Amino acid sequence: MATSTVENYLKHLLLLAEDGEALVPMGALAAALEVVPGTATTMVKALADSGFVQHRPRLGVRLTPEGRRVALNVLRKHRLVETFLVHVLKMDWAKVHDEAEQLEHAISDEVLDRLDALLGHPQTDPHGDPIPSRQGKLHSQVYATLATCTLDRSVRIVRITDQSAEFLRFAEQHGLQPGTAVRVADRNLPAGLLAVQKSGKAPAVSLSLVAAGKILVEPAR
Amino acid sequence: MATSTVENYLKHLLLLAEDGEALVPMGALAAALEVVPGTATTMVKALADSGFVQHRPRLGVRLTPEGRRVALNVLRKHRLVETFLVHVLKMDWAKVHDEAEQLEHAISDEVLDRLDALLGHPQTDPHGDPIPSRQGKLHSQVYATLATCTLDRSVRIVRITDQSAEFLRFAEQHGLQPGTAVRVADRNLPAGLLAVQKSGKAPAVSLSLVAAGKILVEPAR
């Protein structure tokens, strides 16, 4: 069985190279896991021996099909647990990430399936991140962001890509959550600022371009 | 923070000396944790350094108040998780023990409280084991068993003390679950056998004395 450390390495590799093609540089992996680079190197060599990753020395790492399979299962657990915590236990969506970080390594596949059924087989978690299917399909799609979408066109928020509690709380405070329809009323590139109008009367929210880039949207139908 | 190994040592010490008075012999602790005695000795000395237990060399170990506090919290998590798995996720009551063994170390106190509220602050888990209160009170009571209760008197099953999947499945098969009213129709000490009659017509169930001793009962009111 993969230890929870192994699961974490694989999960972060998946998140750092969602396509599965690209080689993840050792430094990026080490940073994501908050370990020193030497530790990541050592661990990656062990993972390669177990057949979970392919290691190209000095170039980077990438998941093998087997590693990807395990990583997708962990990610599925993480996102279903988050969904459960928000929808059933009514927890603060800014807190559930850290909880799920622990629980993803402790729940069995059977509990996972029952949780999935209880929640009605959701497609995305409360932050809008897609939940991998049981078969390991991850319907990831390229979305526009509030920083890139058409001006003055109504769009629907689908996903918040920054999972930090601070950012999530900020987003919640201004009602910028998946499902909400908004419109970018103005974008001032030199100043790095933009104004987001929630449908209706409410005053426009002012956002930095950096923050806006973390909020994915699709055209509102 | 206590590692999950530490939590397990403390939990088992609590279960082996529920009163908190008695010294638990090192061998008993090692057996409960399925480690060799030397390992338990080493670990217990570390636990004593951290203030969780008192170690009387060659005599035994017992929890300090602080150790007991931690142990009760772990036990509360274990039993509430079991209750959740059976009542909400509808899992087989014979399987939930092993699941809870993992989850008890992964859930936060906040999740614990919300789970408790969701379940309506249950007093006992699905096996009838008492759930420690948030304040660390464990309403444990001395019960009779099917092996010791009065003959031909109607009693209600309150608790199954053997958590092994085999025994639980056996109990379930014969409808011997907490809440069920039964009557010991006959007890044959030399043969080590007894006959249990479920209220009504069903044929009597034949049980060994050993098995009967694992089923706690109280007088049916």
Place this chain on the structure above:
DNA sequence: TGATTTATTTTGACTAATCAAAATAGCCGC
């Protein structure tokens, strides 16, 4: 091309938890 910077890997050391096997303490019988 040669020197410098940067990323990665190696080396040596540490911690937590474990086992196997040897040493020891306590008790029990005679």
Place this chain on the structure above:
DNA sequence: GCGGCTATTTTGATTAGTCAAAATAAATCA
């Protein structure tokens, strides 16, 4: 009161995961 049994403790070794710091390779820049 001495020998022997049993439970416990010690000792030495192992594994997983980590860090600090030295060594190396690659990339960059002059």
